[in-house]
Amino acid sequence: MSEYRFYHPIEIRYADLDAQRHVNNACYLTYMEQARLKYFQSLDLWDGADFDNIGVILVEQSCTYKSPIAYGQPIHVGVRVIRLGNKSLELTVSIRDRDTDQEMATGRTVLVAYDYVAEKSQSIPERWRETIKVYEGMA
Amino acid sequence: MSEYRFYHPIEIRYADLDAQRHVNNACYLTYMEQARLKYFQSLDLWDGADFDNIGVILVEQSCTYKSPIAYGQPIHVGVRVIRLGNKSLELTVSIRDRDTDQEMATGRTVLVAYDYVAEKSQSIPERWRETIKVYEGMA
Amino acid sequence: MSEYRFYHPIEIRYADLDAQRHVNNACYLTYMEQARLKYFQSLDLWDGADFDNIGVILVEQSCTYKSPIAYGQPIHVGVRVIRLGNKSLELTVSIRDRDTDQEMATGRTVLVAYDYVAEKSQSIPERWRETIKVYEGMA
């Protein structure tokens, strides 16, 4: 767990289950999205209210499913920025059981800094870059 | 079926199922919403694109669950406006099997004409009123 | 708030929002379902694991939308059984802001005791009846 400074807890909802009686695969991405936004909010990079200034757009993500997640399972989602490019940033994500620390899934997400009003990509704002570098202890 | 002029087909998605292996109860409202919007689009009351001019806000709805809906079941949703008030309109909704005509659920929805930019209710626009009256054969 | 003994907190997920930038109407039922199941779990009437022994089936529900719910809003859902029939039970539900106590929506839910293995309704088990009566202080 030491590689993630940030974890966000998720309550599994009954509606997240599918006919296999475990969490549906698409919900893993919903959990990752929720944790990712809370990460940016915790670093004061997004205010949680202005949807035209959310700052980034998703361009790629992957998920490796390691173990089915059950209703009632106490999970949390670790989020960490591992790369800051000129316009893009890359995150790793880990869905874990809060009690046993079992890793249920891992993910990788690539975002691009985006101006939603102008509808075009942009360089990562200096404030984002500095805040994330400090938080993650990046060189 | 004769009481509904408008029906919209819905494909059940695997992700709509829950651990009971039938369509989750909240998805019935998603189906109703989808059919309701297609109804307004078919009457040229909403263009399907401008989310600040969708014209109505939901204030109340109910659903009676008559039979579980299975993956693969060919359903469609009937929508009909049954009352036009000054500011509010009321719809009935019927989810049916397209093959057997079995009614799986019924619903009732109350909408209020709403100006999303000004964030306040308004009288139902005359164009809405006339279009719906003609379509539904209301007095 | 005094009329509800049981409240369950819900975290609004970004994915619960729709193009109106508030919680989608169908999600209100997901919140109600989640709180209802946690209510039954808290009374030890369902173990949260055996989906063939969940004991009840949903037959009717309604929701009155009083105010839009925003991302990040700290809500909880009150659940209370208000009527115990022979086979059916009726609940009221209240979605409220935990900080301001503003009521965002109210709901009413009718469940029928159901044997999922035999696929038929049944009388409410005596254990359910007694447990709920005591918890809710019903005559």
Next chain:
Amino acid sequence: MSEYRFYHPIEIRYADLDAQRHVNNACYLTYMEQARLKYFQSLDLWDGADFDNIGVILVEQSCTYKSPIAYGQPIHVGVRVIRLGNKSLELTVSIRDRDTDQEMATGRTVLVAYDYVAEKSQSIPERWRETIKVYEGMA
């Protein structure tokens, strides 16, 4: 489009949109799942009814987001098996506009043949292997 023999149409639901007013990223996986199951059903490898004999479990998937998908956009999802291992199979997926053929997203999915009753992986059944080889024209 020629690389995909199988396409499944998806109707965008209003509830699939999020606060960015385009289809939420997790829904892309729901679309892929729906098309994938229809692919297996079309090849008569799954009957669409027996959830304990669905035959495969998801172990990995990725999605590259190329362009936002709008409400009302006529999309379909191409599915193709590109690799058959001993226990695993790999698919590529393409979400495209049916009118313009614009590719909105691509995906890659790794499944493992799985016995849900015994809860363990298994070799891909010979019938699956032969059916898919013939359909995809694999050596």
